[in-house]
Every structure is written in structure tokens, then in C-alpha cells.
Amino acid sequence: MASKPVIEVCDIVTRFGAQTVHDGVSFTVERGTLVGMIGASGTGKSVLLREMIGLQRPTAGQVRLLGTEMWSAPADELAAVRRRFGMMFxxxxxxxxxxxxxxxxxxxxxxxxxxxxxxxxxxxxxxxxxxxxxxxxxxxxxxxxxxxxxxxxxxxxxxxxPEILFLDEPTSGLDPITARAFDRLVRSLVDDLGLTVFLVTHDLDTLLGSVDRLIALAQSKVLADGPVRQVMASEDAWLREYFSARFTASPSPGRAQDGPPPLGGPPGSSRAQRPTIQGVQDHGS
Ligand SMILES: Nc1ncnc2c1ncn2[C@@H]1O[C@H](COP(=O)(O)OP(=O)(O)OP(=O)(O)O)[C@@H](O)[C@H]1O
Ligand SMILES: [Mg+2]
Structure with missing residues (x-):
């Protein structure tokens, strides 16, 4: 029997005055997976993270982390579950x-x-x-x-x-070598220690190299949810624009490819090697 998801986001609605940020956002995350979330700036990724960890109350909906309802559980149950996840803002x-x-x-x-x-x-x-x-x-x-x-x-x-780690744009502002080392470090937490990681990122290399599954937030809803390459191959106009903008913007010299790799192609380079803490330290910032 499949185990219960460790993260359950159920029909989240978020409004700030007249602005609707989320309008029925739902998804679940299984233990031991690394899930990435993308979305244009201001689509409510950071707000959703804060709602998921019990810091900011959504207008409606519920979040369950490790079975605990973050917006209705008693204080002692909330205190217990807070020890079981970590957040990097x-x-x-x-x-x-x-x-x-x-x-x-x-x-x-x-x-x-x-x-x-x-x-x-x-x-x-x-x-x-x-x-x-x-x-x-x-x-x-x-x-x-x-x-x-x-x-x-x-x-x-x-x-x-923690059993679950939430990361909000962990590689933004890092040079590519340090960013890839950070990706390997996070991947090793999943592969070697069995953590579940939910991260928000705009970093295409993180998505291609480390993430198991991708959720795209757009127009206040989950626009796509699936394996990274499947979401990248979507015909949806916003997703096509999002990914093509990233592939055509200032390609770095010597890059193996300037477009998305073919569907079903080999996994990203950093995924192919087994990450180690030592390997990460070799690239210390
Ligand atoms: N406390 C608040 N009161 C009013 N509006 C808010 C509040 N917090 C966030 N917002 C609004 O909610 C929207 C989503 O913000 P959020 O920070 O989640 O965006 P984001 O998707 O994380 O963007 P980025 O990619 O730039 O980090 C924005 O329009 C923001 O102005
Ligand atoms: Mg944000």
C-alpha cells in the first residue's frame, strides 16, 4: 500500500484585498521526493510556502504536513510537527x-x-x-x-x-559552480538521508539536474504538475514562453546545448553523479 503523502495542499485560496493570489491550489508530495515549484514573480510562491509551514493563514483551504492540519491542529500538535520540518527563506x-x-x-x-x-x-x-x-x-x-x-x-x-525541507530560491544570486554544488548538497539530503524537499526556484539547471517533479503556478492555479521534462514539453503558451525565455537568454559559452534536451534523454549531469558532502566541499564558496 502506498504511504500517505507527507505534504498535502488542499484547495488553498489566498486573497489580499481585491487581489486573488491563489484560487484553489492543490497538490500532494510523497516522502523522499524533490519537488520544484516555478511561477512568474508575484504569483504567490513565497506566500504559499509560508502558508504551508503555518506562518501565514490562507483565506481558505488546508495544508497537512506529516498528517497534521497546519490550520486547525491544537498547539501541542503544531509544536511537535514544527520540529519535523525546516525552512530556508x-x-x-x-x-x-x-x-x-x-x-x-x-x-x-x-x-x-x-x-x-x-x-x-x-x-x-x-x-x-x-x-x-x-x-x-x-x-x-x-x-x-x-x-x-x-x-x-x-x-x-x-x-x-527534519523530514521535510522547504527552500525558497536556494540558488538565486549564486555563481554557477556554487549553485550546482548547492544542488548536489540538497540532492544528497534526499538520496542519502531520505528527506522530502520542496523548493521554489527559477534556476533551470536546478530543475534539470536535481528535481524529480515540477509544479508550475500560474493564473492563481496549478498550471502543470509532473516530471520535469514532461512539464517542459507542455504546449501551454505560458510554459513555452517561460522555458524559451530562459534558454535563449545569454547562453553561456561552451554549454552543451542551447535548448531543452530531448524528452527521455539522459538525466541532468549533476543527477548522474552520486552527490557527496565531500564533493560539495570541493566547491565551497
Ligand atoms: N502580506 C501581504 N499583504 C498583501 N499582499 C501581499 C502580502 N504578501 C504577499 N503579497 C502579494 O502577494 C503576491 C505574491 O507574493 P509572493 O512573494 O508569494 O510572490 P513570489 O511568487 O514568491 O514572487 P518572487 O518570484 O518574486 O519571489 C504579490 O503580489 C505580493 O505583493
Ligand atoms: Mg518569492
Whole structure:
């Protein structure tokens, strides 16, 4: 028997005054998959993420994470489920007055009764898993590069060993090498640790190289939902424009292809290699 989906988004409606952002958005995500969401700027991807993790109440609809109704469960059940997912916000959202290590320790001190020595050891482990050197722990977020800040945010998001990880545009603003290393790191969390990852991205290389399934949000609804190459091959006018705009915009020199790979072709390059934490560190930002 198939196991219950770990994420269930049920008929979400979101309105801000006269503006309807979501008008009946529904989908489910199975455990151990890496799902990507695309949509034009302002279509409500970040709002949907906040609604999914219980931070922003939708106008109507329900979200179930690991079986818990995020918009009707009792407080103790919500507190328990909050320990089981991690979120990396679009801007990283690190606490600027805390060091990187203190930032990573926040969920551990908030949600566990672990002693300080164990927390210090866990923080070191998370830094390592996120591909950061040990000395990064003592730095303030303002002293980090953009890529390192994203890794620090990821380290904090995985602090409690979550079952689900939500990422909002994790590779935006990163150089291509650092971005691909970040993709491999996220992929390894799915393949090696069994996490379920739901990420919002505009990064076509992330979509082609790491994502199992793609959901496109447009006109307040789920426009397409399926394997990446199937969604990319859609005849829908918006999807065709979205992907062609990305393939024709400033192709990088030496790229193997300037258009989408053929359907059923070999998987993306980073997917073909088994990701390792070591491999990620080789490309540390
Ligand atoms: N608290 C709020 N009050 C009013 N309107 C809001 C609020 N939060 C978001 N919006 C509006 O909802 C829409 C969706 O915003 P959202 O940040 O989810 O877009 P997005 O799809 O994540 O865009 P991007 O790709 O640029 O990050 C926008 O028009 C935004 O102005
Ligand atoms: Mg956004």
C-alpha cells in the first residue's frame, strides 16, 4: 500500500484585498521526493510556502504536513510537527546579531533539552553537512559571502534533522559552480538521508539536474504538475514562453546545448553523479 503523502495542499485560496493570489491550489508530495515549484514573480510562491509551514493563514483551504492540519491542529500538535520540518527563506533570514553557530543553535535550544556540549557538537556537524568550514561558525552573517550565507541558512534549516525541507530560491544570486554544488548538497539530503524537499526556484539547471517533479503556478492555479521534462514539453503558451525565455537568454559559452534536451534523454549531469558532502566541499564558496 502506498504511504500517505507527507505534504498535502488542499484547495488553498489566498486573497489580499481585491487581489486573488491563489484560487484553489492543490497538490500532494510523497516522502523522499524533490519537488520544484516555478511561477512568474508575484504569483504567490513565497506566500504559499509560508502558508504551508503555518506562518501565514490562507483565506481558505488546508495544508497537512506529516498528517497534521497546519490550520486547525491544537498547539501541542503544531509544536511537535514544527520540529519535523525546516525552512530556508528567500533572503536567508539569519539573525544578524547572532553568529552563524548561534543561528544554527536556535532551533536546537528552542525545541530540544540538549545540553550545551551536545548542541555545540551538533552545530559543528550541521556546518560540515552544509559544506561550511568550522571557522565559519564564529562569523557574523554580515561577514559571509552570499553563497556561505545560504549554506548557513541551510545548516540552520537542517539543525533538527527534519523530514521535510522547504527552500525558497536556494540558488538565486549564486555563481554557477556554487549553485550546482548547492544542488548536489540538497540532492544528497534526499538520496542519502531520505528527506522530502520542496523548493521554489527559477534556476533551470536546478530543475534539470536535481528535481524529480515540477509544479508550475500560474493564473492563481496549478498550471502543470509532473516530471520535469514532461512539464517542459507542455504546449501551454505560458510554459513555452517561460522555458524559451530562459534558454535563449545569454547562453553561456561552451554549454552543451542551447535548448531543452530531448524528452527521455539522459538525466541532468549533476543527477548522474552520486552527490557527496565531500564533493560539495570541493566547491565551497
Ligand atoms: N502580506 C501581504 N499583504 C498583501 N499582499 C501581499 C502580502 N504578501 C504577499 N503579497 C502579494 O502577494 C503576491 C505574491 O507574493 P509572493 O512573494 O508569494 O510572490 P513570489 O511568487 O514568491 O514572487 P518572487 O518570484 O518574486 O519571489 C504579490 O503580489 C505580493 O505583493
Ligand atoms: Mg518569492
Amino acid at each position: 528567500q533572503d536567508g533570514a539569519l539573525f544578524s546579531s547572532l553568529t552563524v553557530a548561534q543561528n544554527i543553535a536556535v532551533p536546537l535550544t528552542e525545541h530540544t533539552a540538549l545540553d550545551p556540549t551536545t548542541i555545540t557538537a551538533l552545530v559543528a556537524l550541521r556546518l560540515h553537512q552544509a559544506g561550511l568550514p568550522p571557522e565559519a561558525g564564529a562569523k557574523m552573517p554580515s561577514e559571509l559571502s552570499g553563497g556561505m550565507r545560504k549554506r548557513a541558512a541551510l545548516a540552520r534549516a537542517i539543525a533538527l534533522e
